[in-house]
Amino acid sequence: MAALLEVRGVTKRFGGFQALSDVSLEVREGERFGLIGPNGSGKTTLINCISGALGTDGGTLVFRGKDITRLPAHQRTRLGICRSFQIPRPFTSMTVLENLCIPLEYAAHGQVPRSAVASEAMEILRLMGLDAKAQARPADLTGIDMRKLELARAMAAKPRLLISDEAMAGLSPAEVDAILPILFALNERGITIIMIEHIMRAVMRFSQRIAVLDAGEKIAEGTPEEVVSNKRVEKAYLGE
Amino acid sequence: MKKTVPLWVVLGVVVAAFLFTRLGGNRYIYFAGYFVLQYIVLATAWNVLGGYTGYVNFGTAAFFATGAYTALVLILAFKATLPVQIVAGALTAGLLGLGIGYLTLRLRGVFFSIATLALSVVLQTVVSNWEYVGGGKGLSIIRPKAPALFASHAEYLFVVMVLLAAASVALAWWVQNSRVGRGLAAIRDNEEAAECMGVPTLRLKLFATTLSGCLMGVAGTPFPYYVTLVEPGSVFSLDYAVNSLAMPMIGGTTTWVGPVIGAVLLGTAQQVATVTISSELNLLIVGIVLVAFVMLAPQGIVGLVQRLFHRRSR
Structure with a gap:
């Protein structure tokens, strides 16, 4: 499968605060990709950089083989x-x-x-x-x-790439079970999906691959099984 | 067919206005009519940016004055005719709108409003120190002979203003019902979401400031011939900013018809008050009516009617 979206070394600072440092990841065409991390780890900032709501302070974004780093948000939407x-x-x-x-x-x-x-x-x-x-x-x-x-x-x-930013936050388990099939159905129609979620049950079930952010850095990437057994991930979520 | 309807309506209204002037009658009617019509243009123009797009402009007077002073300069320099003045006024004020839009649209909410208010103050200072157009004490001009078919200049200006008002309203109608208008509404509701849904927000906002400025300038171009004394104090009067904001608010800001209703009601009320009570009472009336509407009917008269209609249909 070819890469639909490539994030190469993206960096974002808010004044003296380093929100993202050198984050790289690749989302393949047709994939269900999960993005997780503790609160304040930079998930939404990364999404804002990808969608164009925020500019980046370094790095490149490539979508369908095209450099979109400098494109305004509405043009990225038109690209998909x-x-x-x-x-x-x-x-x-x-x-x-x-x-x-x-x-x-x-x-x-x-x-x-x-x-x-x-x-x-x-x-x-x-x-x-x-x-x-x-x-x-x-x-x-x-x-x-x-x-x-x-x-x-x-x-x-x-869209060719749908980024779902905590679509299920605050919903009851029954409601989560109502939203998940919708996202699966969209994926079956050929839409690549990046899911950002705190509800582990949902991300684990949904994603084929998961990337974990902590304090603006990518600390792990892999299948759901690989990610949960990763020591750094455990530390990020539960502490020492 | 549907697209040509507003064109015929505009034409019909203008012809009707012309025939009305042939009836003769009291000149005051044309003077007062002009006043109300001028505010239909201003309120409609304000609403394109303030109502459709959600950016509140306090600088109406700056754009109005740009139109008026463009006309004055053309009269002084070339003895230009009124149609030429109108086109030139539209262009200059439209350009000003574009420039101001570019400089200030990154500001949101109240900061944008303050910037437009400042524009008005800056321009007034500039004009007050510009001797060619009379500086702070103003300049008197003499009207040329009224064009053929018109008994006097009052009738002529009245018909011209009818044309400008009808054309502005038709334009606002078109914008509201077009893809552009829906894009502007999306910006008003949530600018960030609009951008994410593919709406080119910066370009559409620039379109709105340009069109709005252009129409405000148009409203100001016949002003020198209307009053024959052009001085900064009256051209940059706060009345323009307050009225062109209050009228759409009272009528209803989301449709083209709101500013028209507001302008007719408030404009007429002000004229009546000027004649019967006192000319100083104008803004007091506007203030009271505006406060009443903001508290009792924040969606304006149009919103009030829509709500009644909805209740009945349920």
Whole structure:
């Protein structure tokens, strides 16, 4: 399998704080990739660097063989990188359906004919089990539906790489079991997925490979089994 | 077919306004009508940036004055006709909008607003010290003869303003219902999420500041002939900033119709108050109405109507 995304030696500083130091990893086409690490280890910062919300202070990002290090976020989305937010950020003045029309009209511009935008959005909502709420406002959604909307909107951008930033944080075990199959289904449709998660049960079940960040450095990478038996990982999570 | 409808509406409104001037009648009607129409343009322009995109501009007067002073310079230098002044005013104010957008759009929320307010103050200082356009004491100009078909300049300016107002509203309507308008709404709701969904936020915001500035400038271009005395104190008046913000807020900021409703209501109320009570009472009225709306109907009249309608349909 070829590499879809290559992160080469990415470094990010916030003033005197080193958030990421020389992080390298490779995500292959079609892969389910897990990214874990204790709080403050730099997971979301790395995602922000990959999606373009933050610039990097060093290193390169290569997506589908193209250097994207200097591209603004919206152009990366058009190339096929889309992320969902840890705390859902819906477009509050729009209905659930209209929320999906924005990425369909912008990120997927040219891929979806104008007349098909609404039906395409409805199709995605159905896939997510949100079709009954199409005309609702985001403010009227439950917590889990809000997470589904966040994923649905990212899907509408027609990504090749979907970055799911803690899509399941704060959900009950039953709700986690409702979101996981959705992510599996998306992966089966050929979408590469990077999952950032604190819920170990979910990441372990979902990921084919996992990278572990601690204090801005990658300390381990491998299959879920390899990662859990890694001494450094154990130390990062549990201390000496 | 649907796309040409606004064009016909604009044309129809202008022809109707022209026929109305043929009826003659009290000149004051045209003077007061012009005042209200000018605010339809300003409120609509403000709303493109403030309502659609969510960036509150306190510098309306700066753009309005750019239009007015561009017109004045053209009159002084070339005796340019009004259509030329309008095009030039639109271009200069649009350019100012683009430049200011580029410099300030990295600022969000209240910081952007402060920057636009500062722009107004800076420009006023510059103009007050520019002798060619009369400096701080202003300059009187004489209107040329009214063009053919018009009884006087008041009627002519009135019809021109009707055209400008109708065109601005049509433009705002178009923006609101276009892909661009939906992109602007996404920026207003959540800028970071919009960017992540492929919306080129910087480019769209620059479009909004340019269009908004351009229309505000357009509203100012006929001003020299309207008042015939151009002085910084009145051109840079706080009234413009306050009114063009209050009118969309009262009417409703998310649609094209809100600023029109707000401008007609507030503009008329101010004219009535000026004639019947006192000309100093204007801003007091605006203030009271604005506070009442912010507290009782934050979505404006349009939001109020929509809510009533929703309740009934349920």
